[in-house]
Amino acid sequence: MAQTGEEAAEEADATTDRMPLNVGDTGYGSVPGPGLSGSVGASETAPLLIPEPEPEPVQQWQPLTKEELEVAAGGLGWRRVRCYLVVLFWLSWVAMLATSVAIIAVSPRPVVTPLKWWQKSLFYQLQPDLVMEAQAEGSGGINVLCEQLPYLRSLGIGALILEGVFDKDMSPLDVTATSESLGSLPQIQHLLTESNKAGLKVVLDFCEVDLDVAGNEPSSAVVQHTLRFWLEQGVAGFAICDTDAAYSEKTLLEWRGVFREFSSQEEERIVVVKQTRDVPRPLNNSSQINKTLVDVVMRSILPSSHHLLSAQEVADAIETNLQTREDDIWPSWTVGGKASHDLKKLLLVLMMTLPGSPAVQHDEDIGQTQNVSLNVGSSHGETNEPSDTHPDKKAKRSSLALFTSLSRSRATEEALLYGSFTFLPFNTSANSSSSSSNSTLASPSSPTILAFLRSWGCVHFLILLNVGPELHALDPAWAPSLPEAGVFVTSTGMDRLGSTSLYTLELRPHEAIVIKLFEAGSYS
Template sequence: MEQSDKEAAEETDRTTDRMPLNAGDAGYGSVPGPGLSGGVGGSETAPLLIPEPEPEPAQSWRPLSKEELEVAAGGPGWRKVRCYLVVLFWLTWVALLATSIAIIAISPRPVATPLEWWQKSLFYQLRPDLYMEAQAEGSEGINVLCEQLPYLRSLGIGALILEGLFDKEVSPLNLTSVGESLGTLPQIQHLLTESNKAGLKVVLNFCELDLDVAGNRPSDLSAMHALRFWLEQGVAGFAICDTDAAYSEKTLLEWRGVFKEFSGQEEERIVVVKQTQDILPPLSNSNQNNTTLVDVVMKSILPSSHHLLSAQEVASAIETHLQTRDNLIWPSWTVGGKASHDLKKLLLVLMMTLPGSPAVQYDEEINQMQNLSLNAGSSHGEKNEPSDAPIDKKAKQLAVALFTSLSHSRAREEALLFGNFTFLPFNASTNSSSSSSFNSTLTSPPSPTLLAFLRSWGCVHFLVLLNVGPERHALDPAWAPSLPEAGVFVASTGMDRLGSTSLYTLELQPHEAIIIKLFEAGSYS
């Protein structure tokens, strides 16, 4: 019995030795629970919950030490490199700044010369007696002119040249010798006061008056006392002719001595000389004093004539003045001669764009009273039919618009005020049709009645085109290849040119003048 039990135990040990270690996978041993794998990790001895890892202890922020910074920056050698780079940066920046300043300093640029009031003003020649005769009946003499002064200032007029205040038989140095049609001396003084209030300078015209008779009659004051009297009334200057006895070095030096007494006031007093001859006579024994004794020389564009000048004569006179300009004394341009009504606006554009100060004669088309009385004149049934009134009214409105546009453009544009002047000759002989000037066809010869000039200041250019003739002409810009092709209209005699234009497509109408502000492609300066 004992031996059988011993044999059974040995058999059991041999069976156990033959069993694999992973017998649990064959279904022996513990049964894995739901959701658990049957591997070793899924046995009952494995933990059911995996504990979360404990967070690492937070490290508090602290700045790096000097040694740590040097190590992080690459060592002490990098510090010197960075210092050198910073110094090199600032040296380069200073060098660029100095180079820019040097380029700006040595670059050619126009320098604006400060202008006196008479160099910036538009003169308006006016005879008060004729002005009042042109008004409606019932006017109160010179008060009518005083009421129009603010309107004249709004047109851009800066100074009035009053003519016909004194009789030729009586010296203007007799202060009570004002023309009877103008009223009394207090009324003239009132006109001067109102002119100064309106911002208009006043120049008295002594032209063709004998200024030497003052000392021959006891009732007359001396010439110097008379000048002081008018200067005290606010007169800004005096106008004489180059044929007057006062046009002499001795007389003008005496006048300058009187002007110095009023030099402490706001504006300078001037002497205007009307040039009646082809060449201005030099002052005796002192050619260099012309620039100081005479401030303005008023020149006529057209020669004096008893008949209307033809288009060819007008073009020839304009071209002569454009080519022979006197730069010694500040010029003031006026029409002077007689031209057709069609050329009236063209000559106005010419005067407003020439270097110098324009002097415009009294014009009924820009007279405010005339514009307001258009409808009233037709109601009297005089010489115009009612159908003509709107046409006249429109023409006067265009005349005022042209005058205002020209005066304001001249006042705000430096190129038109004191810019450089370049005459563009169209009559240069050429055999090439591609280099022809204004032509109705490419093969036609240059027209002598077509003129142009350029006013420039810096990078701003104004092209003035004048078609004096009665024919229409297209522009071939090959005559001036250096000019920009594109531009914008500033003004025209018909006030019907607006917006941008190209010189390749431009066509001038008969008796038309055009002002174009040129600009490079992509530029709008």
């Protein structure tokens, strides 16, 4: 029976619904996908996602155990390595030690010479006029002076040269015959006792006093008795002039024999000779013995004069003394001559920085400052104004500050105690056509500028002195071997502080400057 078209279509749909997905090789479900097998049933069993291959296991690093480490360290290879390292360490250490020793051996180094107490001391010349001004009634002057001894010691003064104990027309052979201006013998003994308590040495001045030693043995024996008496009172030494009869080999040898009875390594007794001539009268013996007989030669920076010396005369005197120093006898410097008030501070700086022991006179700026404290009046509390004072208190404080600064620098800086001395030629840039001479004060018209260097090892102190009344700047080519930079230690105006450069420094009129030099970038 024939089928209609609709019946045929329905039968075809039903047949399609009953057909399996993977019928035949070319059926719907048999189409192989990419990378899949085309066999029957392969599409059903193949995984939908392809798994990635698992990474191979990586061996983790682990430290050796204690047992494994002990086994490995005990091996022959490690023993050799350790042996080589130990040998290398000791060879390096020995090489560094040898290099250090070689550097120290070849490097120039200063040799410290132990200084005696009188080589380190600052002397203070105490004249009877000062005590007479300080006296209010009777013996008050000595008592007031004794009260001021700790003050003098605090300023850095180490020894007193007590002048005027004996009048020139009196002989000290009578130990009780002391000058009336200083009081009786018990008062002088009290002053010596209080000085020793304050840590101040005392030197008695016999200068220009007739000791009557030029004759006979009995007179010499009496003099030795007199020396023993004062040495028993605690006197540290005696001062004579180079014009005295006692300045002779025979007399000083006798004095040395007496000194040995009272001297020790710490308390050595000394002989101070005040130089009054241009050249001291030599003793009738070799210079080697003369060196042992005289401990200190006190020299004046300025020549004696009845008038105030000009700036050029002061500069000439300073230059002469700086260039004619003797190294075999220990010097002590004092001003001596007369100079203007403006130059007193400059001369104080010069004395405190020269090799040797400075001797400050009581009539200098520092002495005038001390007069204010010494002149305290009577027991009723009255005060006496000193006749010669500074214009104002500021000037007095400046003088005292300058003295204290110099004293402390000299006591703490080895270069100012032990250091070598070098006198420097000087040029300035002021008045370029006339002031650039090759040496200091080469002509009368040259600037009154002086300079010297104190050196100890690698430490250098530069001292500049402008004696003249004009302002001067340093020539950059003045001393090319010196370090350019430095730091101010002190100055006469006490107004220079901090670091400075020699190329920009200007010296004011009548100014003295102390500079500690150092290499650029170093502050040691």
